[in-house]
């Protein structure tokens with residue numbers, strides 16, 4: 275055993291792949307942001323008034339995942355802070371909050387408590403009426419003359435878990451401040467978010483809008499090339515590898531995060547194989563791994579009822595592998611499972627919807643076949659491989675035992 279471990283550790287020690295892996299990690303902040311100069315200039319001109327102590331328009335940034343929104347706003351934040359004048363008669367504060375963080379986004383109380391903390395004060399973790407937390411928040415920011423830019427990244431999360439009121443109150447807050455002023459920057463990758471919220475909030479939040487379009491394959495290649503140069507040792511990336519990562523990520527709605535992940539994971543797989551180079555095949559393997567992890571993540575975060583429906587499909591498929599399943603069969607099995615686990619049973623209609631969602635996620639395939647005289651049936655087949663199925667079973671088992 276020890277011999278084998280030695281081998282593993284040695285192989286890592288002599289690794290000839292990475293020079294600096296952090297260059298490919300998600301939180302790495304590159305010095306330059308290619309292909310986003312238009313958006314960054316727009317950001318600069320909209321936010322520029324704050325350097326003179328004037329409130330800027332509220333601003334909304336949107337674009338699909340991995341299009342550089344967070345990166346660009348962090349960059350502009352730093353550039354603005356670099357340029358603040360020391361002798362100004364106001365304080366400039368730019369605060370960034372990711373609303374997706376678990377401890378933040380659950381309740382209005384928590385998000386306000388987190389904001390209060392950012393402004394250097396605190397409230398107890400629970401217990402106060404929400405209104406007093408609001409009052410406290412207003413006191414804190416209005417205690418001295420401040421110009422505040424509040425960046426709310428993944429802002430759609432606030433309406434998902436908290437009510438619309440939170441954003442409404444926030445957009446009205448300037449009328450309650452006497453010394454300070456606040457400017458809101460909302461960011462979202464949910465392109466329909468603005469249409470789903472209260473129209474008053476919408477018009478206030480999007481006084482200005484900046485769109486982050488997907489990157490195309492060539493732009494992704496350029497982004498990857500720059501980062502790969504720093505990340506990998508020389509000559510270890512096989513010709514075509516970067517082009518392939520870029521092409522795959524461009525297909526996946528032009529997502530730079532996906533492109534970087536593909537390259538990093540391919541590097542890790544090559545390293546694990548003690549390979550001298552990152553070959554094209556490692557990109558395929560990395561892509562499979564990402565897809566697999568994505569499915570598992572979705573399943574983990576689904577409510578119990580979803581998991582039980584999926585569990586029913588898996589168990590039935592394993593019993594009779596060659597046979598396609600029908601919705602009715604799945605439903606009966608599901609109902610029995612619910613009864614056994616003392617859980618509320620959903621209607622067949624609702625279970626059908628859930629099955630459709632699994633189809634969209636690529637976990638199963640559903641074929642509609644006609645049965646003559648206008649009758650139609652839906653045939654269900656599991657679309658995930660055996661090893662994913664095993665992991666899914668583990669996840670579901672864990673979740674159901676709580």
Ligand SMILES: Nc1ncnc2c1ncn2[C@@H]1O[C@H](COP(=O)(O)OP(=O)(O)OP(=O)(O)O)[C@@H](O)[C@H]1O
Nearest residue numbers: 300307308339340341342343344345463497530531
């Ligand atoms: N133009 C670029 N140059 C270099 N790296 C980039 C560029 N755009 C994005 N990236 C990198 O891609 C990853 C995703 O970017 P970012 O986090 O800004 O995406 P996002 O638009 O905020 O996505 P989401 O909506 O999922 O939060 C990050 O690792 C970032 O460093």
Ligand SMILES: [Mg+2]
Nearest residue numbers: 343344345427
């Ligand atoms: Mg982001």
